[in-house]
Amino acid sequence: MTTPEPTVTQVTDAVPQHFAIKLGDTRAGLTAYVDHDGRRIFFHTEIGDAYAGQGLASKLIGAALTATRAAGKRIVPICPFVKAYVEKHHDFDDILDPVTPEAEAAVESALGRAR
Incomplete structure (x- = not known):
């Protein structure tokens, strides 16, 4: 079985x-995000334990960032997985924005959490 x-x-x-x-x-x-002010803020990525070590996180994040570029949005990598990916893969440097308190607040607000 394949x-x-x-x-x-x-x-x-x-x-x-x-x-x-x-x-x-x-x-x-999955890799979760919030769209805010022309930016796609990636804040959480998870891969199930049964799928660890198969390179799925890289495939997932690569596809997500490619779709983000196609949507005309910039990338804010709050999530450590996404941050590590963009540090190794420089294909997205031109649409990469720093993590700011405003970006963190946008995530908290979208998820209905008070800071």
């Missing part, structure tokens, strides 16, 4: 919005 190729899809009808990576019909992980 392992299905991973697919990445954008999920905009959920809170938080996110990109999901699936193997077949099984979700293996």
Whole structure:
């Protein structure tokens, strides 16, 4: 039996919005974001324990950042996975913005959390 190729899809009808990576019909992980003021603020990425070490986080984040560029948005990497990715892959340097208190507040506000 062969392992299905991973697919990445954008999920905009959920809170938080996110990109999901699936193997077949099984979700293996996600990277969550908030869109604010022309920026896509990535704040959380997770890959299920059963899928660790398969390079899925890199495939997921690469696809998510490519879609972000195509949407005309800039990237703010609050999430440590996304931050590590952009530090290694410089394809997105031209649309990369620093993490600011404003970006962090936008995430908290979108998730309904008080700071």
